[in-house]
Amino acid sequence: MGMAGSLTHETIQGPPPPPPFEGGWGGGGGGNDGRGSSRRASFTGLWVLLAASTMVFAAFTSAMVVRRGLSDDWASMPKPPILFVNTVVLLLSSAALDMARRALKAGERGRFNTWWTIGSALGLMFLAGQTLAWMQLKDAGVYVSTNPSSSFFYVLTASHAFHLLGGVSALLYVDVQALRLRLGPAKRTAIDISAIFWHFLDGLWLYLMVLFYVWG
Amino acid sequence: MSAPAHASAHHAPSGFWRKYVFSVDHKVIGIQYYFLGLFSVFLGMSLSLLMRFHMVNPEAKVSWFATLWPKAAAGGMMTPELYLSLMTMHGTIMVFFVLTTVPQSGFGNYFLPIQIGAEDMAFPVLNMMSFWTTFLALVVMVAAFFVQGGAPLSGWTAYPPLSGAGPITGPGEGIGQTLWILSIAIFCGASLMGAINFIATTVDLRCKGMKLMRMPLTCWTWLVTAILGLLGFAVLLAAGVLLILDRVAGSSFFLPSGLFISDQIIANHKGGSPLLWQHLFWFFGHPEVYIAILPGMGVTSHLLATFARKPIFGYKAMVYAVLAIGFLGFLVWGHHMFMSGMNPYSAMAFSVLTMCIGVPSAIKTFNWIGTLWGGKIRFTTAMMFSLGFVSLFVSGGLSGIFLGQPALDLYFHDTYFVVGHFHMIMGVAAIFAMFAGTFYWFPKMFGRMMNETLGKIHFYLTFLGVYGIFTPMHYVGLVGNPRRYSDFTNVEYLAGVIPVHKFMTYCAYLTAAAQILFVINLFWSLKKGAKAPVNPWHATSLEWTVPSPPPFDNFAGVHPVVNHGPYEYSVPGVERDFVMQTDPPTAVPAEG
Numbered sequence: 067m068g069m070a071g072s073l074t075h076e077t078i079q080g081p082p083p084p085p086p087f088e089g090g091w092g093g094g095g096g097g098n099d100g101r102g103s104s105r106r107a108s109f110t111g112l113w114v115l116l117a118a119s120t121m122v123f124a125a126f127t128s129a130m131v132v133r134r135g136l137s138d139d140w141a142s143m144p145k146p147p148i149l150f151v152n153t154v155v156l157l158l159s160s161a162a163l164d165m166a167r168r169a170l171k172a173g174e175r176g177r178f179n180t181w182w183t184i185g186s187a188l189g190l191m192f193l194a195g196q197t198l199a200w201m202q203l204k205d206a207g208v209y210v211s212t213n214p215s216s217s218f219f220y221v222l223t224a225s226h227a228f229h230l231l232g233g234v235s236a237l238l239y240v241d242v243q244a245l246r247l248r249l250g251p252a253k254r255t256a257i258d259i260s261a262i263f264w265h266f267l268d269g270l271w272l273y274l275m276v277l278f279y280v281w282g
Numbered sequence: 283m284s285a286p287a288h289a290s291a292h293h294a295p296s297g298f299w300r301k302y303v304f305s306v307d308h309k310v311i312g313i314q315y316y317f318l319g320l321f322s323v324f325l326g327m328s329l330s331l332l333m334r335f336h337m338v339n340p341e342a343k344v345s346w347f348a349t350l351w352p353k354a355a356a357g358g359m360m361t362p363e364l365y366l367s368l369m370t371m372h373g374t375i376m377v378f379f380v381l382t383t384v385p386q387s388g389f390g391n392y393f394l395p396i397q398i399g400a401e402d403m404a405f406p407v408l409n410m411m412s413f414w415t416t417f418l419a420l421v422v423m424v425a426a427f428f429v430q431g432g433a434p435l436s437g438w439t440a441y442p443p444l445s446g447a448g449p450i451t452g453p454g455e456g457i458g459q460t461l462w463i464l465s466i467a468i469f470c471g472a473s474l475m476g477a478i479n480f481i482a483t484t485v486d487l488r489c490k491g492m493k494l495m496r497m498p499l500t501c502w503t504w505l506v507t508a509i510l511g512l513l514g515f516a517v518l519l520a521a522g523v524l525l526i527l528d529r530v531a532g533s534s535f536f537l538p539s540g541l542f543i544s545d546q547i548i549a550n551h552k553g554g555s556p557l558l559w560q561h562l563f564w565f566f567g568h569p570e571v572y573i574a575i576l577p578g579m580g581v582t583s584h585l586l587a588t589f590a591r592k593p594i595f596g597y598k599a600m601v602y603a604v605l606a607i608g609f610l611g612f613l614v615w616g617h618h619m620f621m622s623g624m625n626p627y628s629a630m631a632f633s634v635l636t637m638c639i640g641v642p643s644a645i646k647t648f649n650w651i652g653t654l655w656g657g658k659i660r661f662t663t664a665m666m667f668s669l670g671f672v673s674l675f676v677s678g679g680l681s682g683i684f685l686g687q688p689a690l691d692l693y694f695h696d697t698y699f700v701v702g703h704f705h706m707i708m709g710v711a712a713i714f715a716m717f718a719g720t721f722y723w724f725p726k727m728f729g730r731m732m733n734e735t736l737g738k739i740h741f742y743l744t745f746l747g748v749y750g751i752f753t754p755m756h757y758v759g760l761v762g763n764p765r766r767y768s769d770f771t772n773v774e775y776l777a778g779v780i781p782v783h784k785f786m787t788y789c790a791y792l793t794a795a796a797q798i799l800f801v802i803n804l805f806w807s808l809k810k811g812a813k814a815p816v817n818p819w820h821a822t823s824l825e826w827t828v829p830s831p832p833p834f835d836n837f838a839g840v841h842p843v844v845n846h847g848p849y850e851y852s853v854p855g856v857e858r859d860f861v862m863q864t865d866p867p868t869a870v871p872a873e874g
Binding site: 104133214 | 404477478479481482483485486487512516517519521523524527531532533535539554558561562565
């Protein structure tokens with residue numbers, strides 16, 4: 067990894083203000099001198115990733131709206147009530163992660179570890195809950211091909227879960243590092259990135275719930 | 283030059299695998315992409331030669347066809363289905379694994395970090411993953427040739443129902459088509475990873491003084507292309523997921539009711555919309571043509587200024603034109619669907635927006651000519667390919683004005699007119715930019731010069747060859763010669779164009795043969811070319827300040843500081859006719 071050396075210059079407060087430079091805007095103010103450029107780039111990468119994920123779900127949504135409007139075979143599908151439980155679990159996990167970040171800001175490593183572990187566990191619980199929801203649907207005879215509404219339900223929940231797998235992996239990685247007392251400044255970027263990604267998945271899930279119950 | 287780098291920052295790996303195969307060095311990855319593209323372009327070209335051969339010799343029996351395709355060319359005669367599968371794979375391989383891969387991922391990977399003064403891409407491991415994912419996508423795509431039924435028939439656009447209803451629609455529509463979609467989905471993932479890297483690198487890793495408006499135009503086009511790729515491939519990925527579910531999970535996103543295929547009623551699909559696929563596909567597909575051509579525009583702008591020894595005419599206008607093309611590129615996808623049935627008002631809106639793209643395109647062309655005007659032009663091979671790019675871009679662009687109008691497109695759309703149009707503006711123009719980039723950057727990448735004489739012969743043959751192939755296609759299209767047909771030798775109203783087809787086929791043979799010169803030049807120069815100096819072209823951008831080839835971390839631990847714009851050629855009052863971007867501010871005498 068090319069950035070390994072420059073990471074040691076980071077602080078949790080973010081990059082220091084770029085040195086004053088004649089007319090500079092955006093980067094070009096010393097991005098390559100190792101001072102916070104890696105953290106900045108990580109955040110840029112995150113926003114870009116979120117933009118890509120948003121586009122994927124925007125494409126699914128527009129397909130859903132068009133498919134629903136085009137034909138007369140759309141039948142609303144029964145939604146397993148466990149989805150609401152899952153929603154609460156996911157929201158709680160996000161809250162726990164934020165508690166953890168606050169604890170870290172206050173310098174309380176122990177409390178950080180507890181909250182972050184709780185957040186990660188709740189994330190895993192959400193995935194388990196989603197699996198349960200799919201199994202219930204299967205038992206009720208609702209498959210991908212049953213109706214366009216169920217097709218979209220499976221596609222959207224599976225795509226969300228796929229994102230979530232990535233998110234949970236990031237949370238667990240941070241958790242392992244934290245429990246092994248390896249939270250150097252470089253890991254702070256990983257903490258912030260994975261937490262923001264997780265909040266994004268939270269918001270995305272709320273959006274999907276609205277989509278399912280209003281349109282699905 | 284300022285403070286030295288941190289000692290441990292970026293040390294070169296020593297093992298073979300880490301150095302040449304699973305390398306995280308953007309330069310090695312750039313070269314890997316380049317050679318992946320080189321393999322793909324020859325594969326794609328071979329397929330096109332087979333098609334051109336078949337078109338003028340539909341009845342020919344070739345023994346080795348039968349060896350290659352015992353079923354699809356039984357007895358040595360190509361079936362129409364085999365022709366369609368060649369067409370599909372030619373388009374797919376060329377668009378994805380050549381036009382998308384080489385200008386952006388190849389040259390962009392190698393030169394973006396160096397040109398902006400960074401020691402690598404922002405996420406080197408992601409960069410490596412992105413290459414190997416692309417490689418996997420290519421393997422899966424090529425595998426489609428070797429599975430039961432062979433390669434798919436549905437074109438690079440994979441329109442359903444043909445692409446969605448399974449093997450019943452023809453050979454290649456079984457596993458072959460599934461592999462095709464899978465490969466494209468993998469490719470989408472690779473492109474998204476690449477886009478993240480390009481954007482973060484450009485935004486955050488520019489060296490001191492490298493303001494956005496001091497970036498070479500190549501970097502601008504790589505940035506905008508990355509944004510287009512990010513937004514476009516995300517949508518194609520979503521569409522691919524839905525299409526593959528239609529095929530394997532029995533859903534009906536794109537498959538309508540009442541399908542009757544090969545004497546069978548398709549009962550298990552209903553209510554889907556083939557048009558929905560077209561909308562999703564072209565929402566990606568139109569930006570894709572800019573993904574293919576924008577980096578070429580960047581290279582051309584960069585080279586015209588370098589070899590005309592003049593500042594690029596209207597640098598800011600060039601930047602804004604690239605941004606405008608990128609933005610408008612997302613609003614015009616409907617012009618690919620005039621024939622598919624569209625509300626005339628929507629068609630008019632798409633048509634007007636399409637015409638709007640003519641404005642930034644014309645700005646670019648005007649500025650290229652303005653750059654050349656009064657310049658001391660050095661006709662290197664790289665420069666000639668850049669001039670060829672401008673020529674092809676104008677020739678191909680003019681026919682676009684016809685196609686952008688619904689009333690005319692209804693006539694032209696399924697004819698060779700379209701084939702001529704997009705090959706000129708998107709295919710060959712982009713490939714000319716790749717040649718230009720190769721001749722220009724080869725000395726930096728490999729430390730040796732390419733042979734200019736051989737290069738110029740290659741240029742002239744290729745230039746004449748491609749015009750000989752694609753200009754007549756416009757006329758053949760005007761006559762009403764449909765595209766995608768494998769055989770029209772017995773069609774009465776097309777009897778007159780058969781000699782024209784023969785001419786195009788001979789030109790294709792000539793062009794293909796000329797490419798052997800390029801390959802010889804490339805590999806001969808790798809071993810035997812004259813040693814390249816640091817700055818053979820007397821160019822200004824950062825890659826020409828470092829050794830050829832550059833050290834592992836590009837700047838050998840030194841952080842460059844940029845004081846000048848990228849196109850300071852023939853500055854009045856300066857002894858040399860160029861000012862390097864890293865020259866001290868005092869290199870240019872104060873004005874007034």
